[in-house]
Amino acid sequence: MRHDVWYAVRNLRRHPLLAVVAALTLGIGIGGATAVFSVVDAVLLRPLPFPEPDRLVRLYEVTPDGAPFSISPTTFLDLADSGTTLERIAAYRETGTMMVLETEAEPQRIAVVAVSASFTDVLKVSPAIGRFFGADDDRPRTAARAVVLSDTLWRSRFGADRSVLGKTVRLDGESFTIVGVMPHGFDFPGGMDAWVPLRADPQTDRDDKNLGAIGRLAPGMSLAALRSELRVFGARLSDEYPAANRGWSFGATSFDEWLVTPRFRDAVWVLFAAVGVLLLLACANVANLLVAHGAAREAELRIRAALGAGRSRIVQQLLIESGVLGVLGTMAGLFVAAWSIAGVHALGGDRLPRLDEVGVDAVVLAFAGVAGMVSCVVAGVAPAFHASRIDLRTGLESGARHTGGGRMLRHTLVVVEVALALLLLVGAGLLANSFVRLLRNDAGFDPAGVLAMTIDVPASRGADDRPARFYGELLEQVRTLPGVTSAGASSTSPFRQFGFSNNVTPEDRAASAPPSGLVQAGWRSVTPGFFETLGVPIVAGRAFDERDRDETERVVVVSQSLARQLWPDGHAVGRRVYWGGTTGRTRTVVGVTADFQDVQLGAAAGPVLFVPHAQVDLPTMTVLVRTPLDPGSIAPALRDVVRAMDAALPPPDVQAVAASRSAAAAGPRFNTALLGAFACLAFVLAVTGVYAMLAFTAIERRRELAVRMALGASGHEIVRLLLTRGLALTGTGTVLGLALAVALTRALQSMLFEVAPTDLWTFLSASLALLAAATIACYLPARRAARVDPLSVLSGR
Numbered sequence: 001m002r003h004d005v006w007y008a009v010r011n012l013r014r015h016p017l018l019a020v021v022a023a024l025t026l027g028i029g030i031g032g033a034t035a036v037f038s039v040v041d042a043v044l045l046r047p048l049p050f051p052e053p054d055r056l057v058r059l060y061e062v063t064p065d066g067a068p069f070s071i072s073p074t075t076f077l078d079l080a081d082s083g084t085t086l087e088r089i090a091a092y093r094e095t096g097t098m099m100v101l102e103t104e105a106e107p108q109r110i111a112v113v114a115v116s117a118s119f120t121d122v123l124k125v126s127p128a129i130g131r132f133f134g135a136d137d138d139r140p141r142t143a144a145r146a147v148v149l150s151d152t153l154w155r156s157r158f159g160a161d162r163s164v165l166g167k168t169v170r171l172d173g174e175s176f177t178i179v180g181v182m183p184h185g186f187d188f189p190g191g192m193d194a195w196v197p198l199r200a201d202p203q204t205d206r207d208d209k210n211l212g213a214i215g216r217l218a219p220g221m222s223l224a225a226l227r228s229e230l231r232v233f234g235a236r237l238s239d240e241y242p243a244a245n246r247g248w249s250f251g252a253t254s255f256d257e258w259l260v261t262p263r264f265r266d267a268v269w270v271l272f273a274a275v276g277v278l279l280l281l282a283c284a285n286v287a288n289l290l291v292a293h294g295a296a297r298e299a300e301l302r303i304r305a306a307l308g309a310g311r312s313r314i315v316q317q318l319l320i321e322s323g324v325l326g327v328l329g330t331m332a333g334l335f336v337a338a339w340s341i342a343g344v345h346a347l348g349g350d351r352l353p354r355l356d357e358v359g360v361d362a363v364v365l366a367f368a369g370v371a372g373m374v375s376c377v378v379a380g381v382a383p384a385f386h387a388s389r390i391d392l393r394t395g396l397e398s399g400a401r402h403t404g405g406g407r408m409l410r411h412t413l414v415v416v417e418v419a420l421a422l423l424l425l426v427g428a429g430l431l432a433n434s435f436v437r438l439l440r441n442d443a444g445f446d447p448a449g450v451l452a453m454t455i456d457v458p459a460s461r462g463a464d465d466r467p468a469r470f471y472g473e474l475l476e477q478v479r480t481l482p483g484v485t486s487a488g489a490s491s492t493s494p495f496r497q498f499g500f501s502n503n504v505t506p507e508d509r510a511a512s513a514p515p516s517g518l519v520q521a522g523w524r525s526v527t528p529g530f531f532e533t534l535g536v537p538i539v540a541g542r543a544f545d546e547r548d549r550d551e552t553e554r555v556v557v558v559s560q561s562l563a564r565q566l567w568p569d570g571h572a573v574g575r576r577v578y579w580g581g582t583t584g585r586t587r588t589v590v591g592v593t594a595d596f597q598d599v600q601l602g603a604a605a606g607p608v609l610f611v612p613h614a615q616v617d618l619p620t621m622t623v624l625v626r627t628p629l630d631p632g633s634i635a636p637a638l639r640d641v642v643r644a645m646d647a648a649l650p651p652p653d654v655q656a657v658a659a660s661r662s663a664a665a666a667g668p669r670f671n672t673a674l675l676g677a678f679a680c681l682a683f684v685l686a687v688t689g690v691y692a693m694l695a696f697t698a699i700e701r702r703r704e705l706a707v708r709m710a711l712g713a714s715g716h717e718i719v720r721l722l723l724t725r726g727l728a729l730t731g732t733g734t735v736l737g738l739a740l741a742v743a744l745t746r747a748l749q750s751m752l753f754e755v756a757p758t759d760l761w762t763f764l765s766a767s768l769a770l771l772a773a774a775t776i777a778c779y780l781p782a783r784r785a786a787r788v789d790p791l792s793v794l795s796g797r
Contacts, residue, residue, distance in 0.1 A: 001320070008321040019328065022286045026329025026375050028681055029275075029282030031336020034368040036268075036275045036674070038341055041364060042357040043260055043268055049185070051124040052216075056255040057223060059089070059213040059230070063520050064247035069501075070094045070209040072244070073200035075237065076116070079213065082233060085226040089215040090118040091198060092189060098456045098620065100650055101194075102170040103157065109456065109650045110153060110193035112171065116200060122216045123188065130165045130180030133197045137179075140201040147176040151184040153193040171196070172458035206244035207503070207580050214255075226252050243515035243581055260353050263750050267671050270747055271678075274424055278678045278685075279371065281420040283379040285689045286329075288413045290322060290383035292696045319380050326376025334360075334368055347670045382409060407697070411729055414693045418733025418770065419740060421679075421686035425766040426741040427748060428679035431672040433762055434752040438668055441753070444596025444605055445534040447494065447657040450626050453638055454493050455652050457619040468550070468617035470645065471527060475623065477641045479529075483629040488529030489613065493622040494598040495660040499524060504558075504609055506566050507576040507586050517581055521562050521607040522599075525616040531557075531593060533624045541573035541591030548590075548612040555612060557591040562607030579609065587611070601664040602753050624657070631656045671751055683770065686733075691777035694726045698785035706790035715786035722785060726778030727771075734767055 012019040047053050059079070060068045071079075076091040092115040099112045117138035120126060127148060137146045147169065149158070158164045167178050176196065187193075189212065200211075217226060230250035237245040304314060341358060348355040455474075457467045471489050478487045492499040503517020510518075524530075531543045539560060548555050556577065563572040576586040595605035613621065627634055635654035642649055698705070705718055745757040755762070 004317050004320040005324065007317070008324045011321060012324060018289060019325065022289055022325045022379075023328035023332050025282045025285050025289075025685065026326065026372070026379070027332025027336050028685075029279035030329055030333030030368060030371045030375060031340060032275045032678060032681070033272075033279045033371050034333055034337035034364060035340035035344060036272050037367045037371075038337070038358050038360065038364045039344060039355070040268055040272050041367075042359075043354045044265060046357065048255055048259070050255075053255055055087075055217040056122070057086075057215050057217060057226060057252045058255060058258040059215055059250065059252050061209060061234075062249045062251050064514070065520060067520075068251060069248075071211050071213050072206045072209045073198075073204040073211060074202055074206050075209075076211055076213055077200055077202050078237070079233070080118075083229050085218055085221040085229050086215040087218040088118050088122045089213060090116045090122040091200065091211045091213045092116070092119065093198065094210055094212045098454065099171045099194075100173075100456060100458060100648065101157070102173075102648070105157070107648055107650045108157065109652075111191055112147075112194045112196055113189060113192050114196050114198040116198045119195070122214055124216075125183065125186060127180035128183045129162055130178070132180055133195075138197045138199055140199045140203075142197075142199060145174060145176045146179045146197060147171065148180040148182060148195045149178060150182055150187055150193050152187075154181045172456070174458075206241055215252075223252060223254060243583075246514045264353065264667065266747070266750050267667070270427075270751065271671065271674050273747075274427060274675050274678050277420050277424055278682050279375060280378070281417055281424075281682050281685050283375050284413045284417045284420070285685045286322075286325065286375075286379040287383055288410055288417075288689055288693060290318075290380060291410050291413070292692070318383065319377075322376045322380025322383070323373075325379075326372045329375060330368055330372030333372065334365075337364070337368065344670075344674075347673050348666060352666060352670060407700075410693050410696070414689055414729050415733040415736065417686045417689040418730050418774065419737035421682040422734055422737025422766060422770055423740045423744065424675070424679040424682040425770060426737075426763055427745055428672070428676045429762040429766050430745060430748055430752060430755055430757060430759060431668070431675050433759065434755040435665070435668045435672040437755060438602045438665060438753045439662070441602055443598065443601075443661070444594060445536050445598070447661050449628055450494075450533065450624055450657040451631055451634065451638070452493055452496070452655045452657050452660065453623045453625070453642075453652045454496075455621060455623060455642060455649065457621075457646075457649075466617050467619045467621070468614045471613060471617075471621055471623070474641065474645050475527060475529065477645070478623065478625060478638065481634065481637050481641070483627045483634055485626050485628070486529055486533045487623065487625045488531070488533040489527040489621040489623045490530055490598075491525040491613075491618050491621055492598065493655075493660070494534075494624075494657045495601060495664040496655070497599075499599050499608075502580050502609075503578075504562065504566065504607075505578045505582045507578065509566075510578060510582040513582050515582060517578070519562065519565050519607060521609050523579075523609045523611065525613045525618050525621075526610050527613045527621075530610075530624065533626045534596070534598070535626075536596050537594045538591050539594055541589070543591055543593075544610075544612045549614045550617075554585060554587040554615060555590045556587045557593055557610040558589055559593055559605070559608040559610075560595050561605060562609060563589075563592050565607055577609075579611070601661060668751070668753070683773065686770065687773045687777045690726060690730060690774045691781065693729075694722060694778050695781035695784075697725065698722060698781050702785070702788065703794065705785055706788065706794050709786075709788075709790040710794065715783075718786040719779070719782045722782035723775075723778050726782070727775060730771060730774040730778070734771060737770075738763060738767065 048056070050056060059071070061071050061075070063069050071091070073091070076089070080089050092113050097112050098109050101108045101110045117133040117135055120132045126132070128151065130148070132148060133146055136142065137144070149164075154160060154164065164178050165180070168175050169178060170176070182195070217223070230252060234245070234249040238248065338360060341360065344358055345355060457470050475487050475489060478484060499522045501520055501522045503519065504521045505513045505518040526544065528544045528546065531538060541557070543557065544555070556579065558566070558572060566572070566577070567575060572589050572592050575589050577589065578584060579587055593610070597603055597605045625634070625638065631654060638654055639651045642652055709718065741763065742758060749757050
């Protein structure tokens with residue numbers, strides 16, 4: 001074995017170009033497969049970082065329309081007191097809050113989430129130092145307030161000082177006592193800097209559904225048993241509290257399915273399959289090189305056979321040579337994988353689940369080793385067995401050989417390469433077409449030139465200094481800045497957070513509507529100038545203005561889709577609605593706005609209701625500014641205005657809405673970029689494979705071609721002869737690839753936006769591109785063969 005390995009190394013040193021090309025080709029395939037496997041391992045295969053993660057479940061309410069929804073604090077308390085399938089249940093505020101942390105240093109905005117005291121019991125995670133909240137901390141209206149810090153905040157803000165326990169800090173102007181620090185890497189439910197007690201109040205309105213709920217199944221209990229119990233629980237609540245729960249139900253799902261959606265799972269498996277195709281193509285390319293190299297070593301192999309080497313001995317030698325290439329390819333693949341994983345992180349950002357766990361570890365290295373071994377076997381078996389078929393009767397000195405078998409194998413490999421490359425090209429084309437359509441999808445407003453600045457006004461400012469007054473004065477000053485054409489504010493930051501929703505019922509249909517309401521609609525609290533800044537037209541009535549104050553008539557603006565659902569006759573302005581339930585105080589519709597989508601990229605614009613911020617003055621708002629200036633030039637001026645309004649507020653981040661819209665496409669961009677990269681590599685490998693095959697064929701048939709030319713064949717006829725052969729193989733591969741694409745691209749259905757998986761133009765474009773490149777690859781060696789002097793070839797010069 002040592003002798004064979006040493007000989008293989010010497011042989012590759014004599015043919016460095018073969019070694020480099022084969023190693024790089026395998027490295028591309030192995031590296032790509034390793035990089036995508038690291039994603040598969042981190043996202044799909046690796047268990048969640050909690051003890052017994054298979055027992056963790058996510059619970060939610062289900063709207064009458066069948067959509068998952070948050071639960072109310074009262075419902076959470078009812079769930080905690082009933083049922084036998086859950087060992088423990090915990091809740092947390094669905095939307096983490098940005099709060100201002102005040103210590104001796106400069107104020108800092110941190111992400112804080114309110115959680116129940118049972119939070120760590122469900123997840124079975126304990127603080128690294130200190131304690132988590134107890135029952136006393138979690139009681140409603142408890143005077144003392146506790147806070148638990150993340151490891152990151154503890155180290156960055158408090159210098160990892162263990163004596164921080166018991167110290168008092170201020171969050172949004174209120175005093176909190178630090179009682180613990182969570183372990184390194186723990187930030188559930190995602191991106192959190194600190195946790196505070198939820199203090200769920202049983203007196204809370206059941207319509208106030210704003211909590212996420214998680215639970216741990218009791219030993220021996222299943223998800224099916226939990227869902228059955230939740231159906232009974234939901235029916236009971238619907239009967240007991242029809243105003244808030246009639247028509248609603250409950251659902252549950254595993255943590256795995258909740259954190260990594262089925263759509264993203266499908267996308268990752270599709271990418272893994274695609275990179276597997278790329279690896280097969282790389283193996284086919286290397287196999288073609290080895291077949292050609294074996295033909296060039298025909299005399300050497302004949303001598304070995306004549307000296308007594310059996311077929312198995314020759315196969316062993318050739319397989320060891322391909323094994324050495326596999327080792328070199330694996331080493332190159334690790335470099336490609338490391339570079340590719342860095343690209344995966346850059347593409348995915350923080351919008352895709354668990355990508356922060358993607359990296360090169362022992363499991364990924366083991367996969368790279370296995371991929372390398374499998375690749376060298378796949379690439380080397382066929383060439384080794386073919387080269388070992390030696391007929392000594394043809395004579396050692398004649399150099400003659402029946403090459404029909406070798407030619408057939410090379411042609412088969414080229415057909416396979418073209419088919420696999422076309423399959424990836426079609427898939428990448430479909431995703432690229434879908435991605436372009438997604439970015440061009442009309443959101444109903446123009447995000448270009450709009451800046452977003454989210455601000456959190458502390459709730460402790462007092463009744464005389466309400467958030468509405470603060471934002472009103474702030475917007476007045478922002479509008480005076482040079483370059484600002486309009487400004488407004490919204491409770492939803494465009495494309496950076498999900499909005500709120502509530503029931504809406506027309507006054508004249510309240511008697512016949514369900515107690516919980518007629519239509520579930522999104523809602524925004526907005527200031528005057530909001531619609532103007534986004535460029536959303538008012539199609540009927542008016543927008544909000546200074547007349548809409550807290551002490552005046554309650555008013556709303558509705559979107560066209562909501563108006564159509566509530567009043568099919570088309571007359572919405574002047575009508576009155578109940579916002580939440582079917583009783584209480586009504587609100588008058590003063591305007592109808594065109595539909596627009598500022599939450600989920602590519603989703604249809606749903607029904608939305610807008611309320612004036614002066615009447616629903618939320619403390620956290622996103623100030624929107626339209627300007628023709630560069631964001632970097634106006635952002636300092638915006639921060640200066642905020643600092644002048646309240647020096648205690650930390651400097652806000654200023655984001656371009658267009659950039660947020662682009663970031664919202666992280667998932668489709670991730671899929672398109674990776675599959676596109678694989679397709680480009682496959683394209684290059686297939687075209688170079690066609691070129692190499694025809695170049696070798698021209699060399700192999702040089703005496704035949706010289707005879708043809710000596711008998712009068714023109715250069716054009718020689719070109720046509722070789723070109724016809726190359727294009728026939730390419731055409732066969734194209735037909736096979738199209739058949740594979742028709743059969744397999746349906747797996748991309750869930751990843752496509754407004755594009756069919758059998759889109760004719762995508763199939764046609766990919767085929768024409770590959771055929772055009774293959775034609776050039778065939779023409780170059782054919783033209784070179786046609787220029788050979790037949791006399792020199794036939795005379796042996």
